[in-house]
Amino acid sequence: MTKSSVQSDETAALILNAAERLVAVRGFNGFSYGDAAKELGLTRAALHYHFANKADLGEALITRYGDRFADALVAIDARESEAMAKLEAYAKLYLEVLREGRMCLCGMLAAENETLPPSMQDAVSRFFISNQSWLSSVLARGTELGTVELRGSPDETAWLVINTLEGAMLLARSLHEVAILQSSIDQLMAGLRRGTRVDV
Amino acid sequence: MTKSSVQSDETAALILNAAERLVAVRGFNGFSYGDAAKELGLTRAALHYHFANKADLGEALITRYGDRFADALVAIDARESEAMAKLEAYAKLYLEVLREGRMCLCGMLAAENETLPPSMQDAVSRFFISNQSWLSSVLARGTELGTVELRGSPDETAWLVINTLEGAMLLARSLHEVAILQSSIDQLMAGLRRGTRVDV
DNA sequence: GAGGTAACTTACTTACACGTAAGTAGGAAG
DNA sequence: CTTCCTACTTACGTGTAAGTAAGTTACCTC
Numbered sequence: 001m002t003k004s005s006v007q008s009d010e011t012a013a014l015i016l017n018a019a020e021r022l023v024a025v026r027g028f029n030g031f032s033y034g035d036a037a038k039e040l041g042l043t044r045a046a047l048h049y050h051f052a053n054k055a056d057l058g059e060a061l062i063t064r065y066g067d068r069f070a071d072a073l074v075a076i077d078a079r080e081s082e083a084m085a086k087l088e089a090y091a092k093l094y095l096e097v098l099r100e101g102r103m104c105l106c107g108m109l110a111a112e113n114e115t116l117p118p119s120m121q122d123a124v125s126r127f128f129i130s131n132q133s134w135l136s137s138v139l140a141r142g143t144e145l146g147t148v149e150l151r152g153s154p155d156e157t158a159w160l161v162i163n164t165l166e167g168a169m170l171l172a173r174s175l176h177e178v179a180i181l182q183s184s185i186d187q188l189m190a191g192l193r194r195g196t197r198v199d200v
Numbered sequence: 201m202t203k204s205s206v207q208s209d210e211t212a213a214l215i216l217n218a219a220e221r222l223v224a225v226r227g228f229n230g231f232s233y234g235d236a237a238k239e240l241g242l243t244r245a246a247l248h249y250h251f252a253n254k255a256d257l258g259e260a261l262i263t264r265y266g267d268r269f270a271d272a273l274v275a276i277d278a279r280e281s282e283a284m285a286k287l288e289a290y291a292k293l294y295l296e297v298l299r300e301g302r303m304c305l306c307g308m309l310a311a312e313n314e315t316l317p318p319s320m321q322d323a324v325s326r327f328f329i330s331n332q333s334w335l336s337s338v339l340a341r342g343t344e345l346g347t348v349e350l351r352g353s354p355d356e357t358a359w360l361v362i363n364t365l366e367g368a369m370l371l372a373r374s375l376h377e378v379a380i381l382q383s384s385i386d387q388l389m390a391g392l393r394r395g396t397r398v399d400v
Numbered sequence: 401g402a403g404g405t406a407a408c409t410t411a412c413t414t415a416c417a418c419g420t421a422a423g424t425a426g427g428a429a430g
Numbered sequence: 431c432t433t434c435c436t437a438c439t440t441a442c443g444t445g446t447a448a449g450t451a452a453g454t455t456a457c458c459t460c
Contacts, residue, residue, distance in 0.1 A: 011437080029229040030315040032417055046438055048419065103311065107367075110374035111303065111311035115230040125375055151390045156383040159371065160364070163384050167307075167367020171359065174310035175325055183356040184363050190351045191391050211407080232447060246408055248449065 012050045012060075014040055020061055024102035028058060028112050028120075055117040058109075062123035065105045066130065069093070073134050083142025084193050087161070090135065091185045094165045098181055103173055107166040132158045139192075149194040157192070164188050212250045212260075214240055220261055224302035228258060228312050228320075255317040258309075262323035265305045266330065269293070273334050283342025284393050287361070290335065291385040294365045298381055303373055307366040332358045339392075349394040357392070364388050 018039045022031040033044040033054070051057035076089045097104055106127045113121055135158035142148030150157045168184035218239045222231040233244040233254070251257035276289045297304055306327045313321055335358035342348030350357045368384035 026315050027227070027229060027312055029227060030312060033419090034417070043439055044418080045420085045440080049437065053419070054417095107370065108311055110370050111308055112227055112230060113374040115226050121374070128371060128375060151387045152383060156387065159368070159380050160384045160387050163368035163371050163380070164360070164364045165367065166370055167365070168359075168363035170307065170310050170366055170370070171328060171363050174313040174321070175328060180359050180363070183352060184360045187351045187356065187360050233449090234447070243409055244448085245410080245450085249407065253449070254447095 011042075011046075015042075015047055015050055015057075016061060016064055019057060020065065020105060021102065023058075023061060024097075024105045024108055027108055028054075029115055055119055058117065058120045059123055062106065062109065062120060062127060066123070066127045069127070070130065073131075083138050083145065083148045084189065086138045087135075087142075087148075087192065088189060090138075090161075091165060091189070094169055095178075095181060095185070098169050098172055098178060101173070104166060104169055107169060110166070111170075128162065131162055135161050142192075147194055148192050150192070161188065161192075211242075211246075215242075215247055215250055215257075216261060216264055219257060220265065220305060221302065223258075223261060224297075224305045224308055227308055228254075229315055255319055258317065258320045259323055262306065262309065262320060262327060266323070266327045269327070270330065273331075283338050283345065283348045284389065286338045287335075287342075287348075287392065288389060290338075290361075291365060291389070294369055295378075295381060295385070298369050298372055298378060301373070304366060304369055307369060310366070311370075328362065331362055335361050342392075347394055348392050350392070361388065361392075 018036045022035055033047045037044045037047055076086050080086045080089055106124050109124045136154040139157050140154040168181040172180035218236045222235055233247045237244045237247055276286050280286045306324050309324045336354040339357050340354040368381040372380035
């Protein structure tokens with residue numbers, strides 16, 4: 001149980017790696033067990049051994065992705081104390097994913113939402129709500145401290161941030177222009193940073 | 201040739217209607233000739249008669265969608281003279297699509313970009329570039345006339361507008377919250393409207 | 401009324417893709 | 431030494447999707 005379960009976890013992790021990349025690039029409906037198996041030099045049946053069906057695999061994918069994202073947010077909180085620095089770091093996560101030629105896994109799944117098994121739909125929702133919640137806190141705190149200036153509530157602005165980043169990623173990727181994301185980040189940040197504007 | 205070609209065009213239009221809705225809701229990879237045929241009470245072969253293959257159908261879909269969008273922009277130009285009014289009207293187009301439970305056809309296709317036939321990828325690119333070009337003109341003109349105030353160039357801001365609307369649509373749809381799009385539109389417009397802020 | 405053509409249907413092929421059942425190698429455990 | 435478990439593979443079964451070929455019907459034209 002000790003060593004073999006480690007091996008199992010390792011293979012499972014390799015499967016998740018391949019599947020995550022494939023789904024982020026081609027979408028959940030545009031990827032198959034066969035694609036991932038081929039990449040790993042395994043059979044489709046081996047994938048079914050680790051993830052009984054596509055819905056299970058999809059759920060595991062979102063869970064792991066969400067956990068990694070949550071870890072990244074914790075790391076940002078530990079590293080940066082100022083709200084705008086946190087937001088910049090948050091935006092940088094998106095830039096890094098785009099530079100790998102990928103879409104945000106959950107952004108991709110959001111597009112395919114209607115065709116996903118309910119368990120995956122729920123997991124995608126949870127991912128976005130968790131991100132929005134973190135952003136909202138950062139924005140509220142930044143407002144209190146006067147480094148951030150909002151046009152709506154922290155909740156609404158948090159959604160605006162996610163929407164802008166996801167949309168910019170979507171367009172930047174399909175037009176092969178990383179600058180489309182970069183420039184939207186710059187404008188978004190300029191719109192939030194206190195001192196770059198004064199409300200009348 | 202006269203009547204029969206009209207009938208043909210009518211059936212072709214019905215096919216495009218059904219396919220457009222299906223693709224906007226389920227994605228290009230999540231829809232099939234069978235789905236559309238079933239809805240229309242036809243056979244799959246009948247669809248192949250009008251659109252030889254899926255790539256042809258997809259291209260026709262984007263072309264018609266792009267033409268309709270272009271017409272809407274012309275109508276906006278005819279109806280509204282002020283830049284902010286044009287932008288509000290532009291945003292309203294997105295709201296209307298979302299209220300039908302659909303994603304923007306090209307936003308959906310942008311997500312699936314990597315799996316699309318090249319002819320469709322090109323058509324999607326053209327759609328966005330055409331939109332961006334119109335927005336950029338509106339923003340430039342609004343800036344000249346002083347009703348709009350930008351944080352970047354008209355070109356960059358035009359991309360920001362599209363990115364925000366597409367992303368907000370994506371998230372609003374997957375979370376079943378139209379307010380997510382509405383609130384992002386409000387904040388986006390407030391950020392562009394002169395008089396709601398003064399740059400320092 | 402004969403022939404042609406537009407707009408289909410029927411019936412088929414080919415190709416995947418999901419999922420499963422059954423078997424097997426190799427190591428751990430008693 | 432044998433028994434059992436993990437981590438696979440091989441081999442199916444079933445469903446579905448794209449695409450095509452050949453036939454059918456109704457209308458239109460000469």
